[in-house]
Structure formats: structure tokens, C-alpha cells
Amino acid sequence: DQQVKQNSPSLSVQEGRISILNCDYTNSMFDYFLWYKKYPAEGPTFLISISSIKDKNEDGRFTVFLNKSAKHLSLHIVPSQPGDSAVYFCAASAISNDMRFGAGTRLTVKP
Amino acid sequence: DTEVTQTPKHLVMGMTNKKSLKCEQHMGHRAMYWYKQKAKKPPELMFVYSYEKLSINESVPSRFSPECPNSSLLNLHLHALQPEDSALYLCASSQTPFTGGTGGYTFGSGTRLTVV
Numbered sequence: 638d639q640q641v642k643q644n645s646p647s648l649s650v651q652e653g654r655i656s657i658l659n660c661d662y663t664n665s666m667f668d669y670f671l672w673y674k675k676y677p678a679e680g681p682t683f684l685i686s687i688s689s690i691k692d693k694n695e696d697g698r699f700t701v702f703l704n705k706s707a708k709h710l711s712l713h714i715v716p717s718q719p720g721d722s723a724v725y726f727c728a729a730s731a732i733s734n735d736m737r738f739g740a741g742t743r744l745t746v747k748p
Numbered sequence: 749d750t751e752v753t754q755t756p757k758h759l760v761m762g763m764t765n766k767k768s769l770k771c772e773q774h775m776g777h778r779a780m781y782w783y784k785q786k787a788k789k790p791p792e793l794m795f796v797y798s799y800e801k802l803s804i805n806e807s808v809p810s811r812f813s814p815e816c817p818n819s820s821l822l823n824l825h826l827h828a829l830q831p832e833d834s835a836l837y838l839c840a841s842s843q844t845p846f847t848g849g850t851g852g853y854t855f856g857s858g859t860r861l862t863v864v
Contacts, residue, residue, distance in 0.1 A: 639790070646788065671852050680752070680838055681791070683852030726790065728852075735781075735804070736853070738790035 640664045641729050643739035651747055656714040658742050660727030663708065667729040670703060671736070672712045675724045684725075685712070717746045750775060754839050754856035762864055763829060769859045771822040771839030779845040780822040781853065782814060783838040791838055797822060798845040829863045836860055 642661045650656045662670075668689040673681035687694040687701045687710065694701050700713045714721055727739040752773045761767050771780065778799050783791040796804035797816040805814075811833075813825040822839055840853040 641790070673852065673855075678757075678857065680754075680840075680855030680857045682855070686852060735793050735796065740788060740790045 639740075640667075640737045641727055641739040643727055643742050645742050646740070647743040647745070649745045649747060650717050652719055653716045656712075656717045656721065656744055656746065658712040658714075658725050658727075658744065660710050660712075660739055661708060662710075662729050662737075664729070664731065664737075665708070666731040666734075667737075668732060669730045670701070670710050671728045671730070672699075672701060673726040673728060673738075675726060675741070681726055714744075717744075719746050719748050722746050750854065752839055752841055752854050752856035754837075754859050756859060757857065758860045758862075760862045760864060761826065761829065763831070765829075766825070766827045768826065769824040769837055769839075769861075771824075771856055772820055773841045773854070774820055775841065775843075775854065776819075777841035777843050777854070778819060779842045780816065781840040781842075782822070782824055783840065785836045785838060785858075795824075796845065803845065826861075829861075831863050834862045 640663050671686040672684040674684045675681045685696050685699050687703050703710045724741045724743050726741045728736045730736040755770045780797045782794040785791040794808045795814045800816045811828050815823040836858045838858045839856040842853045
């Protein structure tokens with residue numbers, strides 16, 4: 638039972654443009670949502686999170702949007718840079734429960 | 749020190765071997781986790797140690813045996829593995845159990861395990 642889904646396995650964008658990575662979830666008990674970034678041969682690195690009481694959180698070039706009614710969140714990267722090329726995992730957690738991860742989206746930013 | 753260190757980075761073992769994966773953190777985190785990740789799949793939780801006690805075992809076969817000798821160390825002992833156990837094994841830690849929401853878990857780089 639995959640409670641967090643990333644339906645796009647890959648995404649390719651041009652440098653300087655916007656990257657939009659999407660994530661859907663099924664468990665309405667989730668109260669925190671996170672994005673992790675993973676380079677080859679490294680572990681996932683925490684990128685940005687959002688609480689279920691918010692609909693937007695911004696950190697520099699990264700913005701996460703949460704639509705609770707649609708059980709959907711997205712990560713916007715503006716402007717995209719070649720160094721952003723990595724696998725991005727969406728994750729969600731409920732109080733006193735472990736995080737659940739999506740399968741990841743491989744982002745390629747072309748110079 | 750803000751890292752989780754995993755050794756070895758790569759491991760090839762036969763089905764009759766016994767080996768151990770090691771994980772270390774010095775951030776004072778009191779929760780540590782083992783995850784297994786197969787290609788193009790999400791990380792799957794295997795074990796959770798909370799204040800050095802095993803709090804969750806997600807129905808993992810007994811050929812995987814975790815150990816937490818102290819608050820900084822986490823081991824995963826492997827014995828009689830199968831080829832389908834080949835995967836990336838990730839260790840993670842957090843300040844307290846399941847506080848991933850406030851700042852995420854800190855992951856190690858993983859051990860790439862191949863069972864032959």
C-alpha cells in the first residue's frame with residue numbers, strides 16, 4: 638500500500654526555467670510533508686518541509702505547495718540550475734509514526 | 749558533526765556469509781533507523797531504535813539482526829541472505845523518534861549490498 642506517490646519518474650527542464658515536481662498522498666492523517674534530494678552514491682538530504690496547517694513554504698529558490706483537499710503537494714524550483722539535477726523524494730509523516738516515501742522523481746536540468 | 753556515517757559503502761557477500769553493516773552519528777540523536785531501498789522504489793523502513801531500544805521491526809526476516817550498542821552506534825548483522833536482499837541499505841537518525849516533520853531525518857550515504 639503506497640501512501641505517497643510520485644507518478645513522474647523523471648523530469649527534464651532547461652536551466653533558468655521552473656521545475657515542478659508533484660506528489661500525491663492517500664492518508665489524511667499525515668501532518669508533515671517533506672522533500673528530500675538525493676545525489677548518486679549519497680543518502681537523501683532534507684530539502685524543505687511543510688506542516689499541514691500551511692499551504693505554502695518558501696526557502697530561497699525552493700517552494701513547496703500543499704493542497705490538502707486534493708491530497709497533493711508540489712515542489713517548485715525557480716530558477717532551476719544544473720546542480721539541482723538529482724532524484725527528489727516526497728515524504729509524509731503523521732504524529733508518532735514513521736515517514737512514508739514516494740518512489741522519487743529524477744530531475745535533469747540541462748544547461 | 750552533522751553526519752551519519754555508514755560503513756562499508758559497498759559489500760558483496762555470499763549466501764552463507766555473515767557480515768555486518770555499521771552506522772554512526774554524533775549529533776546526540778536518540779532515534780536511529782534502518783531503511784532498505786531497491787532500485788526505483790521508495791526507501792522502506794526495516795527497524796527503529798528509540799533511546800537505544802528496538803521499537804519497531806517491520807516484519808523483517810530474521811536473517812537481518814539489528815543491534816544498538818550505544819546511542820551513537822547502530823549495526824545490522826546479516827546472515828544467510830538471499831540474492832533478492834541485494835539493495836541499498838540506508839541508516840538515518842533524528843533527534844527524537846519520528847520527529848522527521850520538523851527537520852527531516854539525517855541519512856547516511858548507504859551501503860550498497862550485493863548478495864551472490
